[in-house]
Amino acid sequence: MPAAAEPDSDTTLRHRNPPAPQDAGQAATHPPKTRVSLTGVSETMLATLSARADYASYPSATGDGPFFPDPWAKAALDRLAWDSTQPSKTTVQARGFNSRIILRANLFDLWTAEFLAANPDADKTVLHLACGLDSRALRLQSHWAQRNVRWIDADVPDVVALRRQVVPFPDEGCYSLIELDVTSNDWLQRIPADRPTLVVMEGLIMYLTPEDAAGLLRGICDRFADRSGQIVCDVVGKTYLRIQAWNKAISRTGAVMTFGVDDAEELAAADSRLRVRDHVLMWQLPGQHLYSWWSKVVRWCFSWIPGFGTLLSDVRLEF
Template sequence: MTTANPKPKVHLTKEKETLLATLYGRAVDSRAKHPILGDTMAAETVRRLDYDFKRMRLGPGDSAGVALRAKQLDDWTARFLATHEEATVVHLGCGLDTRVHRLDPGPGVRWFDVDYPEVIDLRRQLYPERDGYTTIPSSVTDPAWIAQLPSDRPTMIVAEGLLMYLTEEDGTATLRRLMAHVPSGELAFDAFSKFAIRSQRIQRVVVKAGATLHWGTDSAGIRALSPRLHIVENISAVEIAGMDNLPPAYRLAVRLTARVPGVRDMARMYNCRF
């Protein structure tokens, strides 16, 4: 008689635990009548983990927002890969995101997912290996891991729900090291404003995990990262294409939010070229 493999237990705290909220948001979206991202792999991952996801208390509107932000980053990354068949993708603070599987890059792409060792260990239990794909178990702010990346290819650097958890010193140093290591590329990420950092007590997922937000910035701060860097697109998180497909109550709340500049700009998404 054989016994089923036990579900992997999750022992993540503070900012590491917040990655489970985005995973759950994508899973909930995948079960919607008209999913935005359709990440069925996320739903399967939630089913396989030994964790009480109900404590996240994410409603349909919250999960749709998670899916829209993920889709925007997917779209920017896919656009980059469509014009760079021989490229590198570096996903910083990858968590349990399935982006490499959703985009299914071609054989000329080298893809690196970077996160803390305990997160990468969990990924390795859950997700299959694939050609051209490497996981790096490290804090993204440790300079040592960057030496593993090719230095002669155009590179797409993606960060979702990460930079606000780093200090400004660590975040800027990490992005500058990456840009200095490669000849050219793009950045795709979300960022919080300084007002959002001051208002972090209203961020339910952050408070529940006992995490702390540190780095708030704006377009001027992003441009100051490097004289090579140019902002291609700069979108408020409440103005991403597809918001009209959200549940009615959530759509109304988003529209009201978009009318208040300080609130509208609390979270923005950037696509930059260097």
């Protein structure tokens, strides 16, 4: 396996002081909290939402502000009738899990900002598949809303319905939130293919079958390759598939991961138009100060054990 590439971007994305959303507790009336009735893969988004809320104020390595400012995550969590402290639910308090979620989200923000900054006056599309309750469109609003950028958040109907209740739309820019199923045959035809496109898939591809994952990558190339673009996604290794029950935050939901790769070239093999630009292993992510010392030791040990060095990684493909 070729050496994994370090991300070619700054370690901290400088958000432009995002305004904190109004806290429901400060409102004149207290609207009832939104009940959550998700299961399986859709329910996993609550664990990642809880992680982003918990770490929204965690300082950067230099101490000059939060490492990953996301006030919308806490606001969304506060609007849900879901107790993230209950061990029977989908979140864990283990710092290692939460840190991984934050570092992955930060890297994807960095890669998205890079895509938007390249030739900034050009028309572009950002397509965020399985967006869940993620606030990336809000966190990066200053990078895209006043440019010729079309931002599309997409997920299954139940998730979209919940998102409309707890996550605000950006207050400017060409934004849309749509329902779709990536395993269907015709959803790509609903997405305009008239400009370079970035497809973001966070916490998605590992839940597909190998056939559906390859079909998704080929379909993206078929739809957007004439205008070029990128795909960013996180992947699990083949060893992780065998030990996934260890991650109680996910296994409690009933979600089962069925697709794993140890080498990013296995993703690129789905279509000859795909090229690997970056393959970032978990101990190479910017922001390692978020990990506790024991997490760092564990990750260092994993890096020397066959099959464990690629348990979790992040990939950027070009087409």
